[in-house]
Amino acid sequence: MTQKIVVEDVYKIFGPRPDQAKQLIEQGLSKDEIFAQTSATVGVQRASFGIEEGEIFVVMGLSGSGKSTMVRMLNRLIDPTYGAVKIDGNDITKMSTEDLIQLRRRDMSMVFQSFALMPHQTVIENAGFGLELAGVDKAERDQRALAALEQVGLKANANSYPSELSGGMKQRVGLARALAVDPTILLMDEAFSALDPLIRTQMQDELIQLQKEHARTVVFISHDLDEAMRIGDRIAIMEQGMVVQIGTPDEIVTNPANDYVRSFFHGVDVTKVFTGGDLARKDFVSVIDDANADPGSVREQLQRNGHDSAVLIDGSGNVTGVMTEKSLAAANSLNDAFIKDIEPAGADMSLSEVLSRVAHAGAPVPVVDDNGQYLGSVSQTHLLKTLDRTG
């Protein structure tokens, strides 16, 4: 994985005398104190992080925490006051206006909260807007715009005007406009916040689907936790212009950096956050790879390891069966010792689905990936502990 976007010690200070404000930041003063003393507003401060190529990077935070400012510094709609923003290793803060315009046309596009479509243009003209600016001729523009509209399921409305569309459809046009230029980076500022909940989940699914077909680097601003959890590969939490924590959704849920972050996750439905893959552990089961082993020797192995269940896997890593201390004691061969009716759980199964499997199984449930490879097991005790720690 390479870093597509790197943000290095970036500050944005709105208002007069940013130097003075920066000094006060270094002295540890809060945003409000700095505003009171200098009448400068701290938009973003001390931000340093990298965004991996092809990931969906969600930026979350309360209103006024600097999310919009941050994302606008990535394409320089807002110029950082200090620091560097590097895209593919090039510092865009030092770029000439012409280079910047080329970069915006070629590499990055943006989706807006209130859609920002051009009311005088039809849907297909809107979708081809970026191409029009880049001077692509009409025939090719229409063809590519139509392909983008097809991706978002709006091909039939190509000749409508935005005023004739619903909110969800408008944002699909916004998305098609962004996709039509085939950018490597998509910036989305609360792109789905203006949509009603049902349409919103639909659009999130569609974004995930689009990512599967063609992984772009997506920077997604949101103030909605469920949304961040659903679509984010990693989440950055902002507070008062600072990035206070960056991590995968479950890292942040299990290990919040401070009370601000914790308060975000208060009341979060963890059964939606965690997947089988997150829960799978290998440290309490013994893995056996010899199908002809003697049940007695496996029991001895369990006792030695301090485990009370074992998983038998075949030569290619697939799970053949699950055994417990008890089932082994009564068995003549490993085959006899297999616990009946245990279905392995998938790595991307949600915790709530895993929960029902584990509850009804007489032994720890093995978790396998898409190819059936064994990843680890989930036991009832382990599951209860996870729920308790995060609830």
Added chain:
Amino acid sequence: MADPENYQFLNIDLGQYVEDLVDWIQTNLGGLLDAISAAIEFVVANLEGFMLWVHPLVMAAAIIILGFLRVGWGFGIFCIVAMILFFEMTLWPETMSTVAIVLSASFVALLIGGPLGIAMARSDKVEALVRPILDFMQTMPPFVYLIPAAIFFGLGKVPGTIATVVFAMPPAVRLTNLGIRQVHEENIEAGLAFGCTPRQLLTKVQLPLAMPTIMQGVNQTIMLSLSMVVIASMIGAGGLGNVVLTGIQRLNVGLGFEGGLGVVLIAILLDRVTQTFGQSGASGSPLYKYLKAMWWTRSDKDTATSG
């Protein structure tokens, strides 16, 4: 009795200064004045010549069709009635002459006012400078514009048009500026984010989105032009204003009424038709949209079969 001259302490003779200024302009900027005069003359004379050259029935038919297509059935019928009235009043040449001056003056006012409005929208300094001038221009009574126009350009259609341009320009400037400044911030950001150059931002985002407001300015400019053209008949602009003026001078109520009615009819026609260009996206009457839709599907089929 107090003599007002007793309070003149500073000996400022404003009238004298203005006369000196006018003299100076006439001797030093004569070439410029001539050029302006020639340009205006060119526009007005050609437009008027054209409108009188077209057969009245053809012109009337064109206006009626425009009414039907852009506005709707009711208005189309109104246009028919209006055309009949013009012919019955035997005021066709005067009407065409007035419309020609109104359109010429509006055209020139927009030619100057539009760019000025754009400049105002782009720079707060320009706005701060131009705004008070516009305020001043709009509080001046219209008659006042006739004096400098007559002094510099004599009598006739040219000074009439120039006075009209000056009087009718402020709304074009103001509303262009306002329209551009009102464009939603996210639309500007969208333009920039997709790689607009400053020129593209103006032509592909700001102006199109400001168009409804700009068209209101155009509409107001045309309406003000019309009212000014009537007044400008006092310095020889001719047309329907002249009919009204003659009616007043001879106390001929019938003639005055006919001239007045003609002006009102033109006002309604110009107002309704120009207003329909102010709506964004799908504009025009249902009939117009229907015809446009027919055209769309036809050209779609063309591309489908050829592509």
